[in-house]
Amino acid sequence: MKRVGIIGGLGPASTVDYYNGIISASRAIESSAYPEIIIYSVDMIEMMAYAEAEDWGSLAEMLRNAVWKLADAGAEVAAMACNTTHIVYNQIAEKSALPLISIVSAACDEMQKLGVQRAAVIGTAFTMRSGLYTDALSRRGIKPILPSESEQGEIASLIYPNLEDGIVIAKDKERMLEIAEKLIRENDADCLLLGCTELPLMIKGGDLDTVLINTTQIHIGAIVSSMFS
Amino acid sequence: MKRVGIIGGLGPASTVDYYNGIISASRAIESSAYPEIIIYSVDMIEMMAYAEAEDWGSLAEMLRNAVWKLADAGAEVAAMACNTTHIVYNQIAEKSALPLISIVSAACDEMQKLGVQRAAVIGTAFTMRSGLYTDALSRRGIKPILPSESEQGEIASLIYPNLEDGIVIAKDKERMLEIAEKLIRENDADCLLLGCTELPLMIKGGDLDTVLINTTQIHIGAIVSSMFS
Numbered sequence: 404m405k406r407v408g409i410i411g412g413l414g415p416a417s418t419v420d421y422y423n424g425i426i427s428a429s430r431a432i433e434s435s436a437y438p439e440i441i442i443y444s445v446d447m448i449e450m451m452a453y454a455e456a457e458d459w460g461s462l463a464e465m466l467r468n469a470v471w472k473l474a475d476a477g478a479e480v481a482a483m484a485c486n487t488t489h490i491v492y493n494q495i496a497e498k499s500a501l502p503l504i505s506i507v508s509a510a511c512d513e514m515q516k517l518g519v520q521r522a523a524v525i526g527t528a529f530t531m532r533s534g535l536y537t538d539a540l541s542r543r544g545i546k547p548i549l550p551s552e553s554e555q556g557e558i559a560s561l562i563y564p565n566l567e568d569g570i571v572i573a574k575d576k577e578r579m580l581e582i583a584e585k586l587i588r589e590n591d592a593d594c595l596l597l598g599c600t601e602l603p604l605m606i607k608g609g610d611l612d613t614v615l616i617n618t619t620q621i622h623i624g625a626i627v628s629s630m631f632s
Numbered sequence: 633m634k635r636v637g638i639i640g641g642l643g644p645a646s647t648v649d650y651y652n653g654i655i656s657a658s659r660a661i662e663s664s665a666y667p668e669i670i671i672y673s674v675d676m677i678e679m680m681a682y683a684e685a686e687d688w689g690s691l692a693e694m695l696r697n698a699v700w701k702l703a704d705a706g707a708e709v710a711a712m713a714c715n716t717t718h719i720v721y722n723q724i725a726e727k728s729a730l731p732l733i734s735i736v737s738a739a740c741d742e743m744q745k746l747g748v749q750r751a752a753v754i755g756t757a758f759t760m761r762s763g764l765y766t767d768a769l770s771r772r773g774i775k776p777i778l779p780s781e782s783e784q785g786e787i788a789s790l791i792y793p794n795l796e797d798g799i800v801i802a803k804d805k806e807r808m809l810e811i812a813e814k815l816i817r818e819n820d821a822d823c824l825l826l827g828c829t830e831l832p833l834m835i836k837g838g839d840l841d842t843v844l845i846n847t848t849q850i851h852i853g854a855i856v857s858s859m860f861s
Contacts, residue, residue, distance in 0.1 A: 412666055415655050419648050422673070426644050435677065437641055442671040443705060444651070448664065476672065476705035 404429070404438055405630045408478025408501060410469045412444035413485035416569030417600035417619060421484040424623040425630075432631060441476045443469045447567075454487060454529050463494035474500035480629050482506070486526055486598050486618060490533045502629070509625035510596065510618045511539045517614065519594050523548045523586045525579075526598030528559035536598055548590040554582050566601045576605050587613050633658070633667055634859045637707025637730065639698045641673035642714035645798030646829035646848060650713040653852040654859075661860060670705045672698045676796075683716060683758045692723035703729035709858050711735070715755055715827050715847060719762045731858070738854035739825065739847045740768045746843065748823050752777045752815045754808075755827030757788035765827055777819040783811050795830045805834050816842050 407425065411418030422440060429438040445465065453462035466488055473481050481501040483489065489507050496503045514522060524536045524547050531549055540547040550558060561575045583595055583606070594614040597603055603617045636654065640647030651669060658667040674694065682691035695717055702710050710730040712718065718736050725732045743751060751774050753765045760778055769776040779787060790804045812824055812835070823843040826832055832846045 412669070415652065415666070419651065422648065422651075422671075423644065426673075437644070437673070437675045437677055439675055440641070440671070440673040441701070441705070442651075442669070442673070444655075444666070444669040444671070446666045446668055448666055472670070472705040476670070476701040 404433065404436070405479040405632075406439045406441065406477055407626060407630050408441045408443065408470070408473030408476070408481040410445060410466060410473070410481065410483045410485075410488070411442045412447050413450055413483070413488060414447050414567040414569070414601060415444065416567070416604060418442065418444060418484050420600070420603075420619055421623060424620065425627060428623055428627040429630065432627070438630060441473055441478050443473050445469055450488065454490075459491050459494070462488065463491040466491065467495050467498060470495065470503065471500045480504065480626075482622065482626050485600055486535065487529045490529060490535055504622070504626050504629050506600075506618050506622040507536060507539050509621050510616055511536070511543050511545070513621045514540070514545055514594065514596070514616055515543045517594070519545055519614070519616075521546045521548060521590065521592045522594050522596050522616070523583065523590060523592035524596045524598050525550065525558055525583060525586070525602065527562055528555055530598050531555045531558070536596060548586060548592050550582060550586055554586070558582060562599055562601060566605055569601070569604060571605050579605060580610055584611060587611065633662065633665070634708040635668045635670065635706055636855060636859050637670045637672065637699070637702030637705070637710040639674060639695060639702070639710065639712040639714075639717070640671045641676050642679055642712070642717060643676050643796045643798070643830060644673065645796070645833060647671065647673060647713050649829070649832075649848055650852060650855075653849065654856060657852060657856040658859065661856070667859060670702055670707050672702050674698055679717065683719075688720050688723070691717065692720040695720065696724050696727060699724065699732065700729045709733065709855075711851065711855050714829055715764065716758045719758060719764055733851070733855050733858050735829075735847050735851040736765060736768050738850050739845060740765070740772050740774070742850045743769070743774055743823065743825070743845055744772045746823070748774055748843070748845075750775045750777060750819065750821045751823050751825050751845070752812065752819060752821035753825045753827050754779065754787055754812060754815070754831065756791055757784055759827050760784045760787070765825060777815065777821050779811060779815055783815070787811060791828055791830060795834055798830070798833060800834050808834060809839055813840060816840065
């Protein structure tokens with residue numbers, strides 16, 4: 404089993420999901436041991452500042468350094484426990500010290516397997532604005548559907564700062580479901596891609612009458628596969 | 633702020649407590665940043681095998697290596713998120729790559745501050761049998777009170793495997809409280825030391841009519857102090 408390195412802290416609540424998820428998925432495959440996991444939890448405020456300033460070069464450098472640190476500590480494969488930072492995935496991966504499992508590739512592969520044709524995508528403002536999932540979905544023949552610019556702003560404010568800290572506020576959840584439901588209905592989408600690792604803390608199976616694409620869980624599955632390959 | 637390294641996975645449930653606890657305590661001091669935290673989560677089954685075999689040399693070596701890995705990844709101060717492994721604290725600390733914050737020293741210092749005189753101690757079989765807290769408490773003039781040998785065995789079986797995995801079974805909790813209550817009453821103890829980082833998942837304030845010494849929370853406080861010193 405390969406030793407996995409996780410870049411965490413983006414935010415801390417989903418890092419805990421990754422940690423628990425990787426352990427339970429690994430032990431479901433091989434119960435005789437606990438996987439060795441190294442987590443480098445970075446400063447989320449620093450990450451957000453680079454993203455706000457659209458200083459993608461500095462963001463990539465910060466994350467590339469974290470991958471090096473994970474490699475120094477003995478990790479053999481790595482992943483970023485966050486969708487937003489995948490905006491700079493290519494810049495990191497091309498000079499990466501370790502193979503870097505992409506959440507975007509994993510989620511899009513899964514959607515292709517599911518036969519999805521029209522995917523409603525929600526996530527942080529950066530994720531939606533950057534077209535992070537747009538290109539990857541289009542390449543697989545899946546139509547990406549994004550909220551309007553004003554709804555993107557509203558979704559962002561429903562994620563930061565509370566949900567990012569793992570806090571689900573009832574009226575925020577209600578509004579998030581309203582926006583998502585309208586997006587799905589008006590565009591005849593056949594799934595909702597939860598394109599932010601904190602969204603599964605708010606939106607649960609049964610909340611909406613559609614297929615939920617839980618990128619966190621799909622990513623964990625891909626990470627564990629790579630650990631055992 | 634110093635970058636902290638945590639040896640985790642002993643077990644995973646309390647590692648999550650340390651991670652969340654260090655972040656919230658750090659942000660209570662300085663809210664403008666998230667602390668950088670590196671976690672090396674080791675194989676708990678390997679640790680348990682060394683402890684069962686009383687192969688303390690191999691256990692110390694395994695943990696010393698983890699401290700080196702944390703140092704390689706950039707940690708400046710370290711701690712083991714577990715009481716039991718502190719049995720080999722001295723062996724690790726004397727050749728440690730990093731200053732290692734001891735849960736035993738932190739807990740005993742706190743009890744001294746509280747004016748504790750007679751401390752009932754529960755924890756894993758290894759912790760109770762090894763006298764881990766016995767000597768440290770005695771040096772501070774606090775009388776350590778341990779369960780009988782048969783009760784030690786029973787407490788151990790109430791910790792492994794369920795509580796160690798973060799699962800609290802109602803009848804296990806009931807029996808644990810019964811043993812603890814009798815230990816406190818018969819020995820006139822003025823506190824109960826929860827000498828295993830998973831015990832606070834089971835025993836909560838109000839469950840017993842005594843002061844609870846939550847070693848996990850005290851350790852987190854000492855770790856965060858060292859990060860800011």
